[in-house]
Amino acid sequence: MKVNDVILQTYTKAVAFIILIFSLYLFLAGHNQPGGGFIGGLMTSAALVLLYIAFDMKTVDNMIPIDFRKMVALGLTIAVFTGFGSFIFQVPFLTHSFGYFRLPLLGETELATAVMFDLGVYLTVVGGTMTIMLAIAEDDD
Amino acid sequence: MALQILLNFSLAFVWMFLNDDWSPTAMIIGFLLGLGMMYIFRRFFKGGFYFRKVIAVMKLLLIFMRELVLSTWSVIKVVLSPKMDLRPGIFALPTQLKSDVEITLLASLITLTPGTLTLKVSDDGQTLYIHAMDLSDRDEAIAQIQNTFEKAIMEVTR
Numbered sequence: 001m002k003v004n005d006v007i008l009q010t011y012t013k014a015v016a017f018i019i020l021i022f023s024l025y026l027f028l029a030g031h032n033q034p035g036g037g038f039i040g041g042l043m044t045s046a047a048l049v050l051l052y053i054a055f056d057m058k059t060v061d062n063m064i065p066i067d068f069r070k071m072v073a074l075g076l077t078i079a080v081f082t083g084f085g086s087f088i089f090q091v092p093f094l095t096h097s098f099g100y101f102r103l104p105l106l107g108e109t110e111l112a113t114a115v116m117f118d119l120g121v122y123l124t125v126v127g128g129t130m131t132i133m134l135a136i137a138e139d140d141d
Numbered sequence: 142m143a144l145q146i147l148l149n150f151s152l153a154f155v156w157m158f159l160n161d162d163w164s165p166t167a168m169i170i171g172f173l174l175g176l177g178m179m180y181i182f183r184r185f186f187k188g189g190f191y192f193r194k195v196i197a198v199m200k201l202l203l204i205f206m207r208e209l210v211l212s213t214w215s216v217i218k219v220v221l222s223p224k225m226d227l228r229p230g231i232f233a234l235p236t237q238l239k240s241d242v243e244i245t246l247l248a249s250l251i252t253l254t255p256g257t258l259t260l261k262v263s264d265d266g267q268t269l270y271i272h273a274m275d276l277s278d279r280d281e282a283i284a285q286i287q288n289t290f291e292k293a294i295m296e297v298t299r
Contacts, residue, residue: 013185014148020178021152021171025159063184105166 005054012054019047027122028115037118041125048130057137068134071127079120082113145191149175197296204293208254216255219275230276231260234269234283236291243298244269250290257282 023043030036051060086095098112149172156171157163176192183190219227238244244266248259251271258272273282 014151017148017152017175017178017182018155021155021174022159024174024178025156064182105169107166 009054012050016047016050019050020044023047027118030118031110031112031114037121038125041122042129044122044126045129045133048126049133052133052137057134068127068130071123072131073127075120075123075125075127077120078123079117082116082120085113142188142191142194145179145186149179149191152178194297197293201293201297204289205250205253208250208289212254212256216274227275228277229272229274231270231272232276232282233263234271234286235267236269236287238291238294239266240298243294246294247286247290250294251286257286 023040023046026035026043027037027040028035030040048060048064051064055063082096083094086093089095089097094117096112096114096117098110098114101109101111103109152175153168153171156174157167160167179186180190180192219225236244236247238247244262248262248269251257251259251269256274260270260272262269271282271286276282
């Protein structure tokens with residue numbers, strides 16, 4: 001049965017973006033407040049799942065041409081390379097550091113290499129969650 | 142397009158609420174983050190990503206300024222040269238532009254660049270009659286306008 005879910009689709013187009021920006025906030029807030037790569041990644045995949053619920057799979061796959069399996073690999077690579085990066089400075093594996101920088105828009109900002117590791121976690125969580133969801137959903141034929 | 146701009150600003154405000162930071166910086170960052178997300182999801186919007194049009198408007202502005210400088214230079218040369226071997230004339234420019242805004246924009250741009258002047262738009266809106274100060278090669282003049290202004294206007298409005 002084909003139902004007309006125009007209300008769901010119209011709301012999704014706006015709400016998905018609000019969830020996405022909340023997930024970005026959670027991702028960046030992780031250092032000093034509750035949040036971080038894991039919850040941010042889960043929230044991002046929640047927004048993506050909402051899109052998959054509102055639209056059919058073929059539409060969303062065409063609109064977001066991202067291979068989530070490659071996203072897992074990319075996330076793990078980033079996380080491992082932040083660990084290897086510490087070897088350049090002659091310190092043990094996964095040693096992280098931070099510093100204060102003057103950025104053009106943000107002014108005085110604390111930048112930590114732990115954020116790079118968090119980015120790896122974020123991508124891995126998004127990729128892993130979406131791979132599980134889509135692998136289950138693709139079962140019908 | 143207007144809805145996309147509204148969504149982009151709403152996302153910036155959501156970002157400011159979440160951060161409890163009401164400075165212009167937070168707004169710009171929220172706006173840019175929203176813009177990036179909307180770029181990733183650009184295929185969801187009818188008519189494509191709106192920022193593409195903003196870039197097209199910038200391009201039209203730059204093309205206009207370049208044409209203004211170049212044609213002003215050629216008019217200066219004509220005015221200051223001792224002998225006037227000019228062939229002024231009026232030619233018809235066929236145009237593909239449809240809406241009133243597009244045609245008005247094209248006519249204004251032609252008029253604002255020195256050396257050419259729009260006299261009249263034909264009743265069916267398919268042809269512009271243009272007076273050129275030096276019309277040594279008609280086809281070249283038509284092709285030049287079509288390649289610069291008409292193309293750039295079409296990128297903005299379609």
